[in-house]
Amino acid sequence: MSEAISEKVKRSLQDLGIGDEAAVTALLGELRATLDRDLASGQDAETLRIHWLGRKQGLIGAANDNWLKTAPGPLKRVTGKLINELRKHAEESIDALKNAATQELAGERVDVTLPGIRREIGAHHPVQWVMQEIEEIFRSMGYSVETGPEIETDYYNFEALNFPPDHPARDTQDTLFLAGSGNYLLRTHTSPVQIRTMEKQKPPVRAVVLGKVYRRDAPDASHSFMFHQMECFAVDTNVSLCDLKGTLNEFTRRFFGPHVKTRFRPSFFPFTEPSAELDIGCLICGGSGCPVCKRTGWVELLGSGMIDPALYGFVGYDPEKVSGFAFGCGADRLALMKYGINDIQLLWQGDKRFLRQFR
Numbered sequence: 001m002s003e004a005i006s007e008k009v010k011r012s013l014q015d016l017g018i019g020d021e022a023a024v025t026a027l028l029g030e031l032r033a034t035l036d037r038d039l040a041s042g043q044d045a046e047t048l049r050i051h052w053l054g055r056k057q058g059l060i061g062a063a064n065d066n067w068l069k070t071a072p073g074p075l076k077r078v079t080g081k082l083i084n085e086l087r088k089h090a091e092e093s094i095d096a097l098k099n100a101a102t103q104e105l106a107g108e109r110v111d112v113t114l115p116g117i118r119r120e121i122g123a124h125h126p127v128q129w130v131m132q133e134i135e136e137i138f139r140s141m142g143y144s145v146e147t148g149p150e151i152e153t154d155y156y157n158f159e160a161l162n163f164p165p166d167h168p169a170r171d172t173q174d175t176l177f178l179a180g181s182g183n184y185l186l187r188t189h190t191s192p193v194q195i196r197t198m199e200k201q202k203p204p205v206r207a208v209v210l211g212k213v214y215r216r217d218a219p220d221a222s223h224s225f226m227f228h229q230m231e232c233f234a235v236d237t238n239v240s241l242c243d244l245k246g247t248l249n250e251f252t253r254r255f256f257g258p259h260v261k262t263r264f265r266p267s268f269f270p271f272t273e274p275s276a277e278l279d280i281g282c283l284i285c286g287g288s289g290c291p292v293c294k295r296t297g298w299v300e301l302l303g304s305g306m307i308d309p310a311l312y313g314f315v316g317y318d319p320e321k322v323s324g325f326a327f328g329c330g331a332d333r334l335a336l337m338k339y340g341i342n343d344i345q346l347l348w349q350g351d352k353r354f355l356r357q358f359r
């Protein structure tokens, strides 16, 4: 609100040196411009009403008293007309502001009789379903469920699993190291939990591990920098390759169904000896050949083998007395195969249309 015009309405036209019609018109023009600025300033209607139309301090009332009543005869008519126009303009504009504010308030009113907004209920993620099922299968076979940290040391992630420094097998697991942390890294597999479990538990040990692992992989249809692994291992006296095969057959039949076919292929892992890959008959084409199985009828499922006796040295087991097996694979991969999903990225995009199918 202009100070200058507030001062002017307290004085008479003579005082202000205004003696002709053009000067009166300019003076009331100035007052009207000030009013219009106030109307546009966002002040509430009641404040504006008191300031402009108030009985005691209103600027328009003051202009009426000080300008019209002191106006010389020939200027009375035009001064009165301009003040009346200004008053009408102020009344209409301030009323309009008041109505707009009232309507806004009415719009905000809460109708408590309306029904509430129903929130969507979340659902299990397909990978969660898979991990839960794996856990149930192994628990029913007498396995315990073990967990370990996702931030690991080089010792647990590599060294104690028979990956000596500079071992070429380290290169196959593109590792994410924590910057400035010395030798801390994000675990590249769940196998460190094997070492941690054996450290705190004497044989016999039967355990299943389910958890997140991380690798420096560029994302594509079958790779993700974070994925889930399931891992299973057993150590006791006289555990043999037959026990490994029997356990794997039992697991695959219970997970995929009784008719699934399995086969072993020799392989290499630093922490098992001998090592084997387990393939299952392609679930998409039933073995006749399709793009998913690259027309072979078989799909790689997991890596397995007899635990390398060198590992027992790290955990204080006697390799002459105990033996054991271990196997593991990506739980995300199991979810893809079980549900016939062809792109691993779909699992982690958080698209409700995709996730809703797994309720």
Ligand SMILES: [Zn+2]
Pocket (backbone or CB within 6 Å): 282, 283, 284, 285, 286, 287, 288, 289, 290, 291, 292, 293, 294, 295, 297, 298
């Ligand atoms: Zn196939």
